[in-house]
Amino acid sequence: MRRAALLLPVITGALLAGCAALPADTARAQQAQQATADSLQRRLAGLTPGPPQACLPLNILPSSGVQTKGYGSTILYVVGRDLIYRNDTTGGCERIAQSDILVTRQLQGRACRGDIATTVDPASRMQTGSCAFGDFVPYRRAK
Incomplete structure (x- = not known):
């Protein structure tokens, strides 16, 4: 005691x-x-959000020169100075902000809401995370 x-x-x-x-x-x-x-x-x-879209247009894919940038659980597809698509994911792909690679599998030929993306470490090629896409919101510069 x-x-x-x-x-x-x-x-x-x-x-x-x-x-x-x-x-x-x-x-x-x-x-x-x-x-x-x-x-x-x-x-x-300086950009104005448009109506949410279920899928990215067919010509807006990372392989077509579009830059993919990560901001926490938000992914931006930067098409150009005047057009950016914002996607608020379910979380889990945050490491693309630290240079991990975002890997998607487009079964319909384009990325859509509910599709699963994974992140991969470029050096080890090990999967580091995964997330599901939400709606794709286009942000455009007002003319």
């Missing part, structure tokens, strides 16, 4: 120390999330 009484303050202190680190980690994660949101907002500045 006496040993348990002596260990209780040590165990309690260790548990409290572990909990003390959580707010700092949470704050860092929130700052990173806010930085990603700010970066996405800057990238879409």
